[in-house]
Amino acid sequence: MRRNETPAVIRSGVVAIVGRPNVGKSTLFNRMVGQKVSITSAKPQTTRHRIAGILTSGNAQAVFVDTPGFQTRQGGALNRVLNRTVMHALEGVDLVLVVIEAGRFDAEDRRVLALLPKAVPSVLVVNKSDKLPEKTRMIPFLQAAVREHDFAEVVPVSARTGRNVGELVRVLMDRLPAQPPLYPADELTDRDERFLAAELVREKLFRSVGDEVPYGAAVVIEKFEQEGKLRRIHASIVVEKSGHKAIVIGRAGEKLKSIATAARLDMEKLFGGKVFLEVWVKVKKGWSDNEAQLRQLGYEHA
Numbered sequence: 001m002r003r004n005e006t007p008a009v010i011r012s013g014v015v016a017i018v019g020r021p022n023v024g025k026s027t028l029f030n031r032m033v034g035q036k037v038s039i040t041s042a043k044p045q046t047t048r049h050r051i052a053g054i055l056t057s058g059n060a061q062a063v064f065v066d067t068p069g070f071q072t073r074q075g076g077a078l079n080r081v082l083n084r085t086v087m088h089a090l091e092g093v094d095l096v097l098v099v100i101e102a103g104r105f106d107a108e109d110r111r112v113l114a115l116l117p118k119a120v121p122s123v124l125v126v127n128k129s130d131k132l133p134e135k136t137r138m139i140p141f142l143q144a145a146v147r148e149h150d151f152a153e154v155v156p157v158s159a160r161t162g163r164n165v166g167e168l169v170r171v172l173m174d175r176l177p178a179q180p181p182l183y184p185a186d187e188l189t190d191r192d193e194r195f196l197a198a199e200l201v202r203e204k205l206f207r208s209v210g211d212e213v214p215y216g217a218a219v220v221i222e223k224f225e226q227e228g229k230l231r232r233i234h235a236s237i238v239v240e241k242s243g244h245k246a247i248v249i250g251r252a253g254e255k256l257k258s259i260a261t262a263a264r265l266d267m268e269k270l271f272g273g274k275v276f277l278e279v280w281v282k283v284k285k286g287w288s289d290n291e292a293q294l295r296q297l298g299y300e301h302a
């Protein structure tokens with residue numbers, strides 16, 4: 001380094017992403033991380049586990065933490081566990097992104113504000129700005145939203161189109177503490193392939209089966225073996241009722257086959273190698289309202 005060159009500040013930190021269900025947290029997370037790591041769907045309460053995604057860019061590293069949508073309606077053990085996961089994910093973070101949907105701010109969003117740790121700055125992210133393109137409506141909405149809480153910044157984005165997401169990343173990178181990176185620069189996530197594989201199967205289920213079936217379903221990886229670049233994966237979809245099993249399998253097994261094919265293609269892309277995937281369906285009555293069974297199925301905060 002020459003004498004009058006100032007060294008660039010190295011920044012890194014943990015950025016939690018919170019909000020009510022379905023506001024687009026996971027879509028935004030994937031967009032910022034630059035790869036599809038967290039599953040998304042049009043149904044609320046798709047995300048069930050804390051997952052970190054790492055973005056290293058220049059001298060800064062952000063460790064984004066995606067969380068389940070905070071749920072304020074009555075629910076069983078699974079809902080309680082998901083809300084606990086959100087609260088735990090807020091511990092020890094450097095920054096919080098509170099995601100809302102453009103044009104909507106209501107009691108459910110206010111419940112999320114009540115969870116925010118007092119000493120940590122929070123940035124309000126107004127997502128789905130593509131749904132509210134008129135400035136005459138967006139500006140008064142932003143003005144009203146910032147009055148709800150002492151936000152450090154407010155940034156409208158569209159996670160779907162990517163609009164303004166680069167600006168959001170710049171804003172939050174500048175707010176991270178000056179410290180060395182927490183992960184190696186080429187690390188993408190804190191989760192292993194087993195976890196990611198189970199999540200991809202669950203995503204396809206959420207996207208292809210309607211009504212209450214996905215809410216009563218979990219995915220377990222029974223076997224995960226790697227031979228060179230080939231991964232052999234056996235997954236089970238655990239459902240609540242035998243009627244649900246029939247729906248997931250579909251006529252002549254067509255539904256299950258399409259779920260497995262779509263999941264396999266995503267796994268091959270994410271893992272960078274061929275995947276042999278077998279998916280089975282099992283019935284476990286009442287698992288989603290039973291904390292012991294939730295623990296067995298990998299829910300950390302059950």
Ligand SMILES: Nc1nc2c(ncn2[C@@H]2O[C@H](COP(=O)(O)OP(=O)(O)OP(=O)(O)O)[C@@H](O)[C@H]2O)c(=O)[nH]1
Pocket residue numbers: 019020021022023024025026027028039040041042043044045046047048067068069070127128129130131157158159160161
């Ligand atoms: N129009 C529009 N839709 C979006 C945008 N971002 C996300 N979505 C859609 O909103 C729905 C929910 O997206 P997710 O990313 O799964 O939302 P989430 O907040 O993670 O939801 P939970 O995990 O269930 O809490 C999906 O259908 C997304 O495609 C956006 O910027 N614009």
Ligand SMILES: [Mg+2]
Pocket residue numbers: 025026027039040046047067068069
């Ligand atoms: Mg999500």
